[in-house]
Amino acid sequence: MKHWEKNRAVLEKNFPGLEKIIARPEDDFESRCSVEASASGSPTLRIDGLYVHSKHDPEREALRLAASIPEGEGPLVLLGFGLGYLAEAASRREPGRDKRPLVVVEKHPSLIRRALEERDLGNFLASGDLIFVTGGAAEGITGPLELFEFPPAFIKTRSLVALDEDWYGQAESAASALLRRGEINRATLKKFGRRWVRNLGKNREAIRDLPGIAALAGAGRDFPALLVAAGPSLDRIAPLLPALKERCVLIAVDTALRFLLSYNIEPDFTVTVDPQYWNDRHLDRLGGRGGNLVAESAVYPRSLRQGFRRAFLCSSLFPLGRFIEDRVETKGSLGAGGSVATSAWDFTRLLGCGEIWIAGLDLGFPGLKTHFRGALFEEWALYGAGRFCPAETRSMLSLLDGRPFPAPAMDGGTILTDKRLSLYGTWFERQFSRYKEPKNYSLSPQGLRIQGLAAGDEAELLRRPPQRAAINTALDSAISALEENFADRERAEKRNGLYRKALEELLAELERITALSREAARIAREGCGNASLLGEAQKEAVLNRLEEANRLISESRGKDVAGFLFPPIEDLEKNLTSRTPLRRHLELSWRFYEALAEAADYSRTRMLAQNPPLS
Numbered sequence: 374m375k376h377w378e379k380n381r382a383v384l385e386k387n388f389p390g391l392e393k394i395i396a397r398p399e400d401d402f403e404s405r406c407s408v409e410a411s412a413s414g415s416p417t418l419r420i421d422g423l424y425v426h427s428k429h430d431p432e433r434e435a436l437r438l439a440a441s442i443p444e445g446e447g448p449l450v451l452l453g454f455g456l457g458y459l460a461e462a463a464s465r466r467e468p469g470r471d472k473r474p475l476v477v478v479e480k481h482p483s484l485i486r487r488a489l490e491e492r493d494l495g496n497f498l499a500s501g502d503l504i505f506v507t508g509g510a511a512e513g514i515t516g517p518l519e520l521f522e523f524p525p526a527f528i529k530t531r532s533l534v535a536l537d538e539d540w541y542g543q544a545e546s547a548a549s550a551l552l553r554r555g556e557i558n559r560a561t562l563k564k565f566g567r568r569w570v571r572n573l574g575k576n577r578e579a580i581r582d583l584p585g586i587a588a589l590a591g592a593g594r595d596f597p598a599l600l601v602a603a604g605p606s607l608d609r610i611a612p613l614l615p616a617l618k619e620r621c622v623l624i625a626v627d628t629a630l631r632f633l634l635s636y637n638i639e640p641d642f643t644v645t646v647d648p649q650y651w652n653d654r655h656l657d658r659l660g661g662r663g664g665n666l667v668a669e670s671a672v673y674p675r676s677l678r679q680g681f682r683r684a685f686l687c688s689s690l691f692p693l694g695r696f697i698e699d700r701v702e703t704k705g706s707l708g709a710g711g712s713v714a715t716s717a718w719d720f721t722r723l724l725g726c727g728e729i730w731i732a733g734l735d736l737g738f739p740g741l742k743t744h745f746r747g748a749l750f751e752e753w754a755l756y757g758a759g760r761f762c763p764a765e766t767r768s769m770l771s772l773l774d775g776r777p778f779p780a781p782a783m784d785g786g787t788i789l790t791d792k793r794l795s796l797y798g799t800w801f802e803r804q805f806s807r808y809k810e811p812k813n814y815s816l817s818p819q820g821l822r823i824q825g826l827a828a829g830d831e832a833e834l835l836r837r838p839p840q841r842a843a844i845n846t847a848l849d850s851a852i853s854a855l856e857e858n859f860a861d862r863e864r865a866e867k868r869n870g871l872y873r874k875a876l877e878e879l880l881a882e883l884e885r886i887t888a889l890s891r892e893a894a895r896i897a898r899e900g901c902g903n904a905s906l907l908g909e910a911q912k913e914a915v916l917n918r919l920e921e922a923n924r925l926i927s928e929s930r931g932k933d934v935a936g937f938l939f940p941p942i943e944d945l946e947k948n949l950t951s952r953t954p955l956r957r958h959l960e961l962s963w964r965f966y967e968a969l970a971e972a973a974d975y976s977r978t979r980m981l982a983q984n985p986p987l988s
Contacts, residue, residue: 380489383498391505395486403483408456408491416491418456418484425455425532435462443526445473450525450548452541453533454479454507456488461497463528474502476525479533480540482507506544510806547799566938567975568648573693574979575674580697581872583677583686584859585704586667586723592851593622594725596844597834598811601640602714603628604735605742606817613831614638619839621730622848623664624721626713627655627676629733630663640664641848643681644717645672646690646709653679665852667720669707670694683852687720692933693879693976700875701868708804712797718804722811730829732816736798737790738777739819783828784818798823876980882931883977890935890970893922897963904956912955919962926969935973 384392411417413430427434435458442449442463451460454477464475479485485507488494497503527545534541599621601607607629610617614636617623625633627645639662645652646669653673656663659680666681670689677684687707689695698704708719714734721729780795782788790798798821805813805825814829858864900907900915907915926932945964951957 375490376493377490380494380498383495384489387498387503388505391485391507394508395482395489397482397508399481399483402481403487406484406487408487416456418487420532420536423532425530426458431456431458432462435459438528439463439465442528445524445526447525448474448476450476450478450527451530452478452527452544453530454485454488455530455533456484456492457494457497459528459530461494464497464500464503474504476504476506478541478544479505479507480537484533510543565648569671569691570693570938570976570979571982572648572671572674573689573691574982576670576672576677577697577876577980578872579677579684579686580670580689580694580701580704581868583684584855585702586685586687586707586720587703587705588855588858589685589851590705590723591725592848593721593844594727595847596622596726596840597728597730597837598622598624598721598724598726600714600717600721600729600731600734601625601629601633602717602731602733602735603632604733604737604817604820605739606735606820607632607733610732610816610831611636613835616835616839617730617831619841620834620837622721622724622726622844624717624724625664626717627652628713630659631655634659634662641844642667642720644668644713644720645676646687646707646713646716648673652676667717669716670698670704683856687716692937693980696879696931696934697872697875700878701871708800712800715797715800715804718801722808726811728812728814730814730816730831730834731826734801734815734820734826735788735817736794736821736823737780737782737788739782739788739817781822782818783815783820783822783826786819788819788821790821795821801826879931879934880977880980882929883935883973883980886926886929886931886935886973887970887977889922889926890966890973893919893926894963894966894970896922897959897966901951901956901959901963904953904959915959922966931973934976935969938972938975940968 381392405421407419408416409419411426411428411431413432415431417428417431418425438459439462449463451463454460460475460477477485485505525548527548529541597620599617601623603626611632614633615638618638622642623633623638623640624642624644625640627643627647630640630643633640642665643656643663644667645656648671650673653676656676656679663679663681666677666679666684668676668684668686670686671691671694686704688704689698690709705723707716707723709716718729718731777789777791779787780790802824805823813826815823815826816829816831818828896915896918900912904912926935929935942965945961945968948964949957949960951960
């Protein structure tokens with residue numbers, strides 16, 4: 374206890390609220406712990422009779438372990454705190470290298486309390502760039518890691534991790550899923566970023582002319598919902614669809630719409646968020662039977678003109694759409710987990726349905742099937758099949774492309790899934806833990822097991838009385854009220870004025886950023902070419918001019934829009950040819966501002982392009 378009061382003062386200043394967490398008793402665990410003096414005189418920790426740190430010199434051991442930490446720009450994640458030796462050694466600033474943030478992950482808060490009692494950790498606690506994740510669900514690690522741009526490096530107090538393998542394993546799995554999501558997001562942006570911007574340019578007036586989903590909140594509160602995803606198990610529930618629609622608000626993802634219409638079932642809502650042309654093909658030839666469309670404003674433009682009864686927008690996921698929306702009308706946010714099914718689930722939750730029954734959410738390949746019978750993917754495979762590459766070969770290749778692996782299924786067996794699909798499962802688990810309502814049930818017993826998603830029995834749902842008339846009345850009433858309010862002449866005129874003002878502001882800001890960036894690129898390029906001839910005063914003048922350009926760009930209201938298509942900085946660094954520090958800095962600045970000018974100008978020209986009418 375000799376160090377507690379001193380450490381406590383620093384703790385209160387730097388980590389308000391942590392003291393209450395580490396003060397919670399863990400009697401069963403604490404009885405297994407003991408502290409004794411090591412040969413060097415420093416305290417060391419034993420749990421269940423096993424040493425957590427060296428019994429000879431725990432400080433020296435920690436320094437040796439910290440020396441093996443790989444270099445990088447991301448944070449360090451320490452699994453297992455113990456008495457803090459490794460955390461303290463890892464947090465020290467090394468000569469010539471910037472100090473890296475440290476995220477301490479410790480299952481037992483009482484261990485942190487014990488460390489603060491036994492050791493003087495005041496300087497460590499006050500060192501900055503330190504985050505504690507302790508107790509509770511292991512998935513809590515994802516919150517802090519979302520703050521950082523670069524991926525973390527993991528270090529472990531192996532004796533502690535071995536004592537609680539499941540908990541620390543869950544923490545590491547959650548962090549890995551977050552990393553995979555980041556990798557997928559970067560790859561997706563690189564592949565589709567310009568498509569999103571082009572679509573938004575053509576759909577920009579939709580932000581003015583289409584109502585948002587926010588006003589539909591709670592419209593389905595008195596009913597269960599059936600969310601239809603597009604997995605292979607859809608074939609299983611096909612005969613039940615007419616009866617299920619009589620009892621549920623029916624929401625479909627865009628890729629499942631053809632399946633429903635093939636059984637003459639029209640959903641109440643169809644959700645689409647994918648910007649690609651080929652995704653729009655899932656909505657072809659609806660014949661006015663798609664129900665109501667819920668879309669993100671960057672979808673392929675034709676998707677908004679496919680003959681749905683009505684179209685509603687959710688809030689834009691991208692800076693370009695948000696810039697206009699924030700100045701005109703907020704539409705209503707939906708979660709984005711990389712799959713349309715995640716957005717569709719969040720829309721169903723917004724409707725307020727007390728139960729969500731989910732069909733076709735396999736997130737894997739039950740029976741080695743990749744899609745339901747008659748899916749557009751299957752038709753394409755059949756059309757493109759030949760003697761040497763039949764449809765079955767194409768299907769197997771698509772299955773193998775994702776590097777499949779076995780995972781637990783809902784029914785207690787196993788299912789073949791892959792990294793991408795399991796990542797969607799992680800997103801659902803996070804949402805289910807975040808929102809205690811609604812209750813979620815799966816109608817895909819062979820699908821991927823997802824924590825928080827219970828196995829559902831369709832027989833139980835079918836025993837409930839039909840209520841389609843009441844569902845139609847509730848939804849029609851909510852939609853009619855929304856449309857009447859949205860179409861009000863005074864509101865429409867105000868919205869049009871705000872839209873024009875927002876567009877003018879956006880174009881002016883992007884033009885300004887383009888001009889500033891091009892001028893900064895010219896200064897950096899000329900400075901790089903003449904670096905060896907510049908005197909100290911001239912060097913300082915060049916750097917000051919670049920700093921001023923950076924300040925003006927950073928203050929621009931359009932900087933997020935301009936930066937959306939900006940490439941990763943590591944891509945710019947790959948092609949640098951300069952070796953001296955000044956010349957290398959100027960060359961990177963030159964490439965940086967050229968890339969920013971190109972990104973800003975692309976967004977500006979897309980927003981100036983002619984866009985088709987909504988009807």
